Amino acid sequence: xxxxxxxxxxxxxxxxxxxxxxxxxxxxxxxxxxxxxxxxxxxxxxxxxxxxxxxxxxxxxxxxxxxxxxxxxxxxxxxxxxxxxx
Numbered sequence: 001x002x003x004x005x006x007x008x009x010x011x012x013x014x015x016x017x018x019x020x021x022x023x024x025x026x027x028x029x030x031x032x033x034x035x036x037x038x039x040x041x042x043x044x045x046x047x048x049x050x051x052x053x054x055x056x057x058x059x060x061x062x063x064x065x066x067x068x069x070x071x072x073x074x075x076x077x078x079x080x081x082x083x084x085x086x
Contacts, residue, residue, distance in 0.1 A: 003015050
């Protein structure tokens with residue numbers, strides 16, 4: 001899916017024209033979010049955790065178990081070793 005399509009569907013609310021513009025746009029968003037104060041940040045984080053399921057202990061456990069199963073395979077271990085050598 002393109003960023004433009006995600007925007008049309010309401011999945012994102014801002015686009016940048018070039019990848020090189022992303023750092024500045026991210027810094028601007030971080031600055032804006034930081035002005036909301038600790039209560040606003042906590043409320044936003046709580047909402048995002050609810051939306052993505054990261055506050056659901058069972059879902060988090062399922063994700064951890066899935067990661068463990070995948071990472072213990074020979075292929076995953078080899079890929080991790082190769083990355084460490086870089």
